[in-house]
Amino acid sequence: MLLYVDTQYTSPYAMSVFVVLQEKTTPFLMETVDLGNSENKEPEYAATSLTQRIPTLIHNDFALSESSAITEYLHEILSGPPLYPLEPRTRARARQMQAWLRSDLVSIRQERPTEVIFYGHVGKPLSEQAQADAAKLFAVTNALLSSESENLFGSWCIADVDLALMLNRLIMHGDSVPEHLASYARHQWERSSVQLWVNQERPPL
Numbered sequence: 001m002l003l004y005v006d007t008q009y010t011s012p013y014a015m016s017v018f019v020v021l022q023e024k025t026t027p028f029l030m031e032t033v034d035l036g037n038s039e040n041k042e043p044e045y046a047a048t049s050l051t052q053r054i055p056t057l058i059h060n061d062f063a064l065s066e067s068s069a070i071t072e073y074l075h076e077i078l079s080g081p082p083l084y085p086l087e088p089r090t091r092a093r094a095r096q097m098q099a100w101l102r103s104d105l106v107s108i109r110q111e112r113p114t115e116v117i118f119y120g121h122v123g124k125p126l127s128e129q130a131q132a133d134a135a136k137l138f139a140v141t142n143a144l145l146s147s148e149s150e151n152l153f154g155s156w157c158i159a160d161v162d163l164a165l166m167l168n169r170l171i172m173h174g175d176s177v178p179e180h181l182a183s184y185a186r187h188q189w190e191r192s193s194v195q196l197w198v199n200q201e202r203p204p205l
């Protein structure tokens with residue numbers, strides 16, 4: 001397998017697929033695409049990825065982009081620990097979280113880009129809209145995360161990593177986050193598969 005990721009290793013979507021491949025202990029190669037130089041728009045890559053985005057996974061003669069489509073594909077074809085809950089409604093809930101984290105909370109994503117997490121970038125205080133997004137993030141997490149659990153759905157799943165990354169946009173910037181949610185995010189961040197991504201050697205921005 002071959003995984004295309006961004007040159008700075010800051011894409012939360014590339015990270016999600018990378019973590020899954022690590023969790024499955026699947027051997028894979030990784031190549032970087034320089035988005036700043038529009039390498040993703042070069043004809044060969046564009047034709048391969050279909051959407052001109054990273055991450056893109058190549059599996060033999062099959063290429064796929066869109067991170068949650070990739071992780072669902074890997075869940076179906078690879079043996080090893082499950083990436084999603086097995087019970088259909090809980091699995092649907094995990095997919096709902098992944099879709100929501102990729103489509104909502106725009107102000108948090110804009111004002112606390114992942115450079116905050118991986119490069120120590122410092123931004124301005126959160127706008128009112130970002131504060132409203134943060135309140136929504138906390139409410140959704142509180143609704144799903146029971147106080148005695150370290151994971152959203154009992155056992156670990158890939159949505160835990162996606163959620164921890166969203167919380168870490170705030171936590172690692174020093175924005176106010178309820179302690180039990182910060183503790184959940186810290187626990188998720190300690191996973192060795194996550195640490196392998198965190199510790200990638202990054203070029204200067």
Ligand SMILES: N[C@@H](CCC(=O)N[C@@H](CS)C(=O)NCC(=O)O)C(=O)O
Binds near residue numbers: 006011065067
């Ligand atoms: N929903 C997509 C988002 C992927 C995405 O936005 N990738 C960005 C980098 S983080 C990208 O490739 N941007 C280049 C572009 O869209 O031209 C996923 O989950 O994979």
